[in-house]
Amino acid sequence: MNIDDHAEELASDLGVDKEEVKADLQNLVEYSVPVDEAKQSVRRKYGGDSGGGSSGPTSADIADVTPESGNVTVTAVVLTVGERSIFYNGSEHVIHEGELADETGKISYTAWEDFGLEAGDVVTIGNASVREYEGEPELNFGESSTVQPADEDLSVPYEVGGDRDLTDLEPGDRGRNVEAKVVEVEERTIDGRHGETQILSGVLADETARLPFTDWDPHAELAEGASVRLEDVYVRQFRGVPSVNVSEFSTVDLLDREVETSGPQRMNVVEAVDRGGAYDVEVVGNVIEVRDGSGLIERCPECGRVIQKGQCRTHGEVDGEDDLRVKAIVDDGTATVTAILDRETTETVYGGTLEDALEQARAAMDTEVVADTIRDRIVGHEYRVRGHLSVDDYGANLEATDFRPTSDDPAARAEAFLEEVEA
Numbered sequence: 001m002n003i004d005d006h007a008e009e010l011a012s013d014l015g016v017d018k019e020e021v022k023a024d025l026q027n028l029v030e031y032s033v034p035v036d037e038a039k040q041s042v043r044r045k046y047g048g049d050s051g052g053g054s055s056g057p058t059s060a061d062i063a064d065v066t067p068e069s070g071n072v073t074v075t076a077v078v079l080t081v082g083e084r085s086i087f088y089n090g091s092e093h094v095i096h097e098g099e100l101a102d103e104t105g106k107i108s109y110t111a112w113e114d115f116g117l118e119a120g121d122v123v124t125i126g127n128a129s130v131r132e133y134e135g136e137p138e139l140n141f142g143e144s145s146t147v148q149p150a151d152e153d154l155s156v157p158y159e160v161g162g163d164r165d166l167t168d169l170e171p172g173d174r175g176r177n178v179e180a181k182v183v184e185v186e187e188r189t190i191d192g193r194h195g196e197t198q199i200l201s202g203v204l205a206d207e208t209a210r211l212p213f214t215d216w217d218p219h220a221e222l223a224e225g226a227s228v229r230l231e232d233v234y235v236r237q238f239r240g241v242p243s244v245n246v247s248e249f250s251t252v253d254l255l256d257r258e259v260e261t262s263g264p265q266r267m268n269v270v271e272a273v274d275r276g277g278a279y280d281v282e283v284v285g286n287v288i289e290v291r292d293g294s295g296l297i298e299r300c301p302e303c304g305r306v307i308q309k310g311q312c313r314t315h316g317e318v319d320g321e322d323d324l325r326v327k328a329i330v331d332d333g334t335a336t337v338t339a340i341l342d343r344e345t346t347e348t349v350y351g352g353t354l355e356d357a358l359e360q361a362r363a364a365m366d367t368e369v370v371a372d373t374i375r376d377r378i379v380g381h382e383y384r385v386r387g388h389l390s391v392d393d394y395g396a397n398l399e400a401t402d403f404r405p406t407s408d409d410p411a412a413r414a415e416a417f418l419e420e421v422e423a
């Protein structure tokens with residue numbers, strides 16, 4: 001369903017003007033509020049019930065809570081608490097969010113009021129509603145809910161508190177704390193909620209992984225080379241990989257130790273795909289095919305997209321610019337991924353420059369000869385590919401930052417030799 005359909009449904013449920021609810025919905029969705037959550041808010045605004053049905057709250061085990069549960073009462077340990085502001089109808093609303101657990105399971109929550117929750121608290125939450133958030137049930141509580149300390153000691157099979165290694169962060173995580181080194185950072189100006197806004201973006205690293213980050217409320221401690229402890233960050237998917245978000249509610253403190261960092265994470269394709277994407281990973285596999293659209297290509301001078309026969313999908317007829325790239329299907333035995341090589345890396349695997357490629361194509365009166373040359377050189381060989389793996393509807397892509405045959409690599413050769421000897 002698109003926004004229009006959602007607005008249609010809301011308008012007919014609530015008996016109000018469609019354009020009006022559509023504007024409200026769009027406003028929320030634009031600020032990253034999930035569409036289900038946005039619809040609930042719009043329902044509340046127009047006095048509809050929040051979609052939880054008319055059944056009274058029932059006490060529930062967390063493992064049994066589903067979006068069909070209606071309103072529920074749960075007793076749980078607060079695992080994590082994060083604070084975040086969302087923008088709605090011209091003003092900011094501060095929400096609290098994180099995870100709760102009992103002996104049976106754990107669940108994400110959003111608190112629309114400040115109940116003073118802290119990690120480790122055991123509380124009974126009365127009259128919470130359940131909605132679906134990113135495919136999972138989520139507890140929501142606010143004005144019409146009660147939160148009281150529970151006279152119980154719950155022992156739960158989960159870590160209390162938000163401390164995590166970078167490798168354990170996943171899109172949707174909130175209220176996380178990490179200790180990391182700032183390996184890259186730059187200041188950027190964006191068109192934000194309040195007009196032109198300065199933000200920071202860069203890369204964090206620890207012993208386990210590297211991840212991109214965005215600081216929406218620049219903290220001076222986030223300087224290149226600094227080792228820092230970040231508290232109350234949340235994780236979003238950005239360009240197909242998890243990204244750490246630092247907000248006005250996050251704290252950043254310099255550490256008096258230097259955080260050790262490692263190289264790329266060695267990962268198999270299935271593992272990276274299951275995570276919904278991964279930043280700076282290394283995959284080792286065989287090139288089984290060089291896809292169409294490799295070799296000599298033309299890009300739109302306006303938007304940089306690859307064009308066909310001088311036609312850009314957005315800019316119409318343009319004077320294309322020559323470029324080189326490779327889209328190579330790499331199979332690591334668990335799955336396949338399309339490695340995308342930029343011009344520089346393509347020149348290395350082709351064994352010549354863009355000029356050489358143009359020359360070869362002119363001589364053959366066929367541009368395909370360049371892709372064919374690349375095919376001959378790399379198909380059937382094993383490569384170590386480093387880069388950022390993202391997943392879309394068509395499969396997994398690996399934007400390569402490094403691509404080299406494992407035969408160039410003494411460690412890999414030794415490994416392969418040992419495997420052969422031991423087999």
Ligand SMILES: [Zn+2]
Nearest residue numbers: 300303312315
């Ligand atoms: Zn274009």
